[in-house]
Amino acid sequence: MDARTETVVVHTPAGPVAGRRTGRVDRFLGIPYAEPPTGVRRFAAPVRRGRFSEPFDASRHGATSQRVPLFTTTTIPEPSIAGDDILNLSVVAPATAPSDGHAPFPVVVWIHGGGFLAGSPASPWYDGRSFARDGVIGVTVGYRLGVDGFAPLDDVPTNLGLRDLLLALGWVRENIAAFGGDPGRVTLAGQSAGGAAVLALLSSPAGDGLFQRAVCLSGGLFDGDADGDEAAARGFVERLGERLGVPPTRAGFGSRTAERLQEAVLALRGELDADILPLRPITGDDILPVSVADGLTGHGHDVPLLLGATGDEFDCGAVPEDPRPSRYSPAELLAARAAGTRVTDTLFRAACPRVAASRRDAVAGTWLYSFEWPSPVLGGAAHCVDLPFFFDVLDAPGVTEALGPVPPAELATAMHADLVGFVHGREPGWTRATGVPGDPAREYGRPGAALVADTTGVFDPVVGVRAVSGVVEAC
Template sequence: MTATDRVRAPAGTVVGRRTGPVRRFLGIPYAEAPVGVRRFAAPVPRGRFREPYDASRHGATAQRVPLFATTTIPEPSVPGEDVLNLGVVAPAGADRCPVLVWIHGGGFLAGSPASPWYDGRSLARAGIVTVTVGYRLGVDGFAPLDGVPANLGLRDVLLALDWVRENIAAFGGDPGRVTLAGQSAGGAAVLALLSSPAAEGRFQQAVSISGGLFEVRRDSARDFLERVGERLGVPATRDGFGGVPVEQLQRTVRDLRDGEALVLGPVTGDDILPVTVAEGLAGHGLGVPVLLGSTGDEFDGGGDGASAARAAGTRITDTLFRAACPRVARSRREADAGTWLYSFEWPSPVTGGATHCADLPFFFDLLDAPGVREALGPRPPAELAAPIHADLVGFVHGRPPSWAPATGGPGDPLREYGRPGAPPAADTTGGYDPVLPVPPVLPARPALPAAPSDAEAR
């Protein structure tokens, strides 16, 4: 049974919903709408609500145009201008509970915080407050334009973290126990902010799921933006793009990327990312415990040749995703806090491998969420969700993982989840050998396969 719920916070009175032991407050603006003169400007904190704010449904999303007609994770687009909003899911009766702040993925071009795969109901039952953050995407969030602050999407997340610090206690969360977490581009954003001097003190722990050390070269991004401007018939400038509706911009970016990897994303050389992420990790966030890992196959699908390809070090998965894990551990080897690695190895019967996004319903313990059966088959194993979810819950609660931390060298310890023929969770070593270089590109999230024989997943 669902009932109205009300919270009085420093931001104002927020009216949400309570269903059993779970409270939801959705679509809460943390910044002024990024429209007009604010479209290509740093985010401005939202003023205090003068009237009770209706937080009963998801807010507007920055995504207007998904990258594909069908994606592994359901990613609804919600119309509206107030895209800089967040959702809070909390346990009823919560008091000083740890907080998980979630950054969605989507290649920095798409994705939606309104996905049912990110609902925090299972985390709430484990005594955790979940905050899902919307941030600007594509040209509006990550275009390095003259006269525009760089990394606007990351600046949005930083402001959302400020909102959490000031308001989350009213929802039962502890502002001094915040874990910043994300997957894919969201996981890469976590690592970028972990490396940033501007983010110091804003979160106490970090989780990067299938993230990476991904930065876009300014000259490459500007070359791509010139192509976008040419297609639209406008100069590739703040004023030129400012006169183009967001939906039209996103459609043009989607059409022109034509299978290219990362066309827009974080850039270095500003106050947010003064140096590369790998360099920044050696000097910032060293007191922040980090949990990170990848799926075994990511974008390479599965099949009999997967293990041989992985050993040969020729796969996209190895060079783009898996190699980032020991590199992060190596950058942080002098850290006061530990770095723990995991690898998700369960092969989805739909894609034939442990592919990109397949681990999320296990981390969130949402095997009954919409779209899960289409991506993972009719019977995703609950016995696998139990240890994965428990490890995430324990980490957010501040308990160090039970396996040894990594240092980025050969034979690093890690926890494997779901390897066929092994227990659901097993501690091992060397799963990230050999250490491979990470090129500064990120593959697009492919669409969900139309049939089980199709190997790629989003």
């Protein structure tokens, strides 16, 4: 063991937990919040984990729901860890307790992305050491993915992955005080599918009271009517059953391992050129009674929301799974961006004003941002490249490969400070959004722009242009 690392035991309502203290940061990794979803519990609602009688060894990351990555090469390092205890969470906290004279720390609960099919809470990009440095406790959560988490099957509760997240939030509410956290100051945050899950839980009556602030990074809406959502998902699982030679039922899919199911889902998705989210939360149940957009008009109005997207998302000159230079010229890429018809605009950026419009009457407020720093490796402000800046972990493994050798540290400082301030309860320093043309957004990292200056322009992903100081420029 490193001489600078020591064991630290925290006594929680869930039982004693033994983590590791390194310098001024405590880490408690892979703490199960639910029983393993195996056997009769595999396609069932999550069951709260029994109390630990002996200190739980939280010195290493727990098992992940992901068995197969979404792509051979992904922007974010996303380790797959074997094991049955996939419903676990990790806590990274300042190595100072409120008993030492400090007030309880605010908490940010992080939901990873991966299209509801993949992703890993054990990524080094999600390490909360910079949050701990700034007086925030970070919690990363694992939840069921793919068929096990989101396939609509007969005699199976819907939206099992969301039910996992709700149970994890309940665990945080009951146990985080033992780590020095304030259960009354919880920010729910996520990126990509994790950001979409944040919006879903913000719109859900089941999420009421479990978190007090919300952050959505590059998350979209999966609207549509309940029957249409479920019909599309059922059509996909029927084809999946044919591929695997089993009926698309609880018993049929239960006869296949999670790894085999995930391999088959990714292969079928590629063959069908399927929706980017072939398996995802569906509406029309007790968790999401109505569409997310409709739910946001009536729920979560007391929860401040920060949301935004990157400038290029999946429309860069290159992508991690195919890093070759784009076949399109810079002029063609710029024209597509200005047209507002890219995947970036239709799936990600368009969600921002729609959400703001749904929350127009929210007393808590909605604030938009736009991440515009172009990675020299990926050829634009690509999906996921904002994460090391928001987490302020530019030295994490995989960052150089995605962002190049010298990503701007001052941009990470500014973005992380804005996020930490929001988590601490401070209102962002720019005007609230209401979902109308001309809504301002914090603009991060556009070449030539001040790093923390408020944009005076239009955040309109559909139109795809921004007016800056009276001059219209392509986004």
